[in-house]
Amino acid sequence: MKKRWKNILIAIIMVISAFSIIHHTASQDVVENEELLEYWDVASTNSLGTYFTSTDPIEVAFYPTVFTENAVGRWRIIADIYEEVTYPEEAINNNDWLEADAILQECFDNMRMAGKDDDTGVIIAFIYSGGVTGNLQQKFNRAGIEYEYE
Structure with a gap:
């Protein structure tokens, strides 16, 4: 009986860990997308050309x-x-x-x-x-x- 509870507890911990990892990864994607939206907004508002100088972390350079x-x-x-x-x-x-x-x-x-x-x-x-x-x-x-x- 103890072994069964132990297995259930391990499964629950693994599921919670998986959700935590997924949530963290999704949160970082949202932050990166928000940064890209800010870059895009500034570029489009000011008619700027853009290019990526780095993708990890995302860095965008502008040119007039x-x-x-x-x-x-x-x-x-x-x-x-x-x-x-x-x-x-x-x-x-x-x-x-x-x-x-x-x-x-x-x-x-x-x-x-x-x-x-x-x-x-x-x-x-x-x-x-x-x-x-x-x-x-x-x-x-x-x-x-x-x-x-x-």
């Missing part, structure tokens, strides 16, 4: 495209007009797009909290597509900035 350079140029213009928007020159020069994107997102969050949702939408449209909407043209005129949509 022509579209990225255009967006960065428009970002500089916006930073000159809106005091709430920071242009992260050092992060961009160091190709640290995760940091640069985080800085811009923080600017947007601060503007939204200050009740400037409309301005946030206008800025996003301008930086990422070049479209001049809302009162942006007036701000350009007041700042002496001449901008033509490409």
Whole structure:
């Protein structure tokens, strides 16, 4: 009888161990997938090219495209007009797009909290597509900035 309980206990311990290992492995896959989603989100938002520098752990390198350079140029213009928007020159020069994107997102969050949702939408449209909407043209005129949509 003791041997039977011992065998049952061993089987239960093995099943619990197997579930623990599976759960741990699945959790790590989720973390890696979340990292990849963050890289993909930053790359797609900023029109960046990407390549993997390592797969264990996963490391992704970004490189700017022509579209990225255009967006960065428009970002500089916006930073000159809106005091709430920071242009992260050092992060961009160091190709640290995760940091640069985080800085811009923080600017947007601060503007939204200050009740400037409309301005946030206008800025996003301008930086990422070049479209001049809302009162942006007036701000350009007041700042002496001449901008033509490409």
